[in-house]
Amino acid sequence: MRGRSHGCSFRASHQNWQCWDSRVRTLNLIPKLASQVTRRLTTPSPVKPPTPTTMAFLRTSIAVAAASAALLTVVPAQTMLGGWTEATVTETEVNLLVQATSDASNYAPDVTTAICLIAIEGLWTQVVAGTNYKYQVAGCPVNDASGLGACVDRECAKSNYDVVIFSQPWTNTVQVTSVAQHS
Structure with a gap:
C-alpha cells in the first residue's frame, strides 16, 4: 500500500476487501460483501441470442464509440502541444544541461547572464520543432x-x-x- 494514494485489494487470508485512501484511514469491507461480489462475477446468467435489429444497433453504437474515443485521444494532445510538462531528471537530461551550458558557443546571442551550476531543482519540457527543456537550477x-x-x-x-x-x-x-534569475 505504500506509495499509492488509494486503491483496493482482496485479502484472501481474511476473506475481505481492504481499501485505502491517503486522505482517510484504511477501510475494511465486510466478508459478506466480498462473497456477494464473487458470487455475482461467477454465476452465469441465461443469454438470449441477439436479433438482427439489435446487431445493427450494436454495430452502429460500437462505430460511434470508436470514433468518439479516437477524437478524445486526439483533442488532449492538441491542447497540450506547446505546453510545459513537468519531467523527471535523468542522466540524459543532466548531460544535456552540462553539455549545453559548458560551452559559450551554445548560448543564443541575446543571453547575457552566465552562470555555473550547483544543483538541478526541477525540470519541465515543451514539445516544439524539437524540445525545450526548462531547468530550475541553483547556480x-x-x-x-x-x-x-x-x-x-x-x-x-x-x-x-x-x-x-x-x-x-x-x-x-x-x-x-x-x-533568468528568480526574484
Missing part, C-alpha cells in the same frame, strides 16, 4: 566562459535560475536560449 554568476558548467567554487553567491535549452537531435542543435 552562481560567472564573469567569463572559463567559469561555465559545474561550479568549481561551491561557496559562491548562489541564486536560483531558470535555464531554457532548445534541443533538436536530428539536426544536432543544442542552444541555451534563456538564463
Whole structure:
C-alpha cells in the first residue's frame, strides 16, 4: 500500500476487501460483501441470442464509440502541444544541461547572464520543432566562459535560475536560449 494514494485489494487470508485512501484511514469491507461480489462475477446468467435489429444497433453504437474515443485521444494532445510538462531528471537530461551550458558557443546571442551550476531543482519540457527543456537550477554568476558548467567554487553567491535549452537531435542543435534569475 505504500506509495499509492488509494486503491483496493482482496485479502484472501481474511476473506475481505481492504481499501485505502491517503486522505482517510484504511477501510475494511465486510466478508459478506466480498462473497456477494464473487458470487455475482461467477454465476452465469441465461443469454438470449441477439436479433438482427439489435446487431445493427450494436454495430452502429460500437462505430460511434470508436470514433468518439479516437477524437478524445486526439483533442488532449492538441491542447497540450506547446505546453510545459513537468519531467523527471535523468542522466540524459543532466548531460544535456552540462553539455549545453559548458560551452559559450551554445548560448543564443541575446543571453547575457552566465552562470555555473550547483544543483538541478526541477525540470519541465515543451514539445516544439524539437524540445525545450526548462531547468530550475541553483547556480552562481560567472564573469567569463572559463567559469561555465559545474561550479568549481561551491561557496559562491548562489541564486536560483531558470535555464531554457532548445534541443533538436536530428539536426544536432543544442542552444541555451534563456538564463533568468528568480526574484
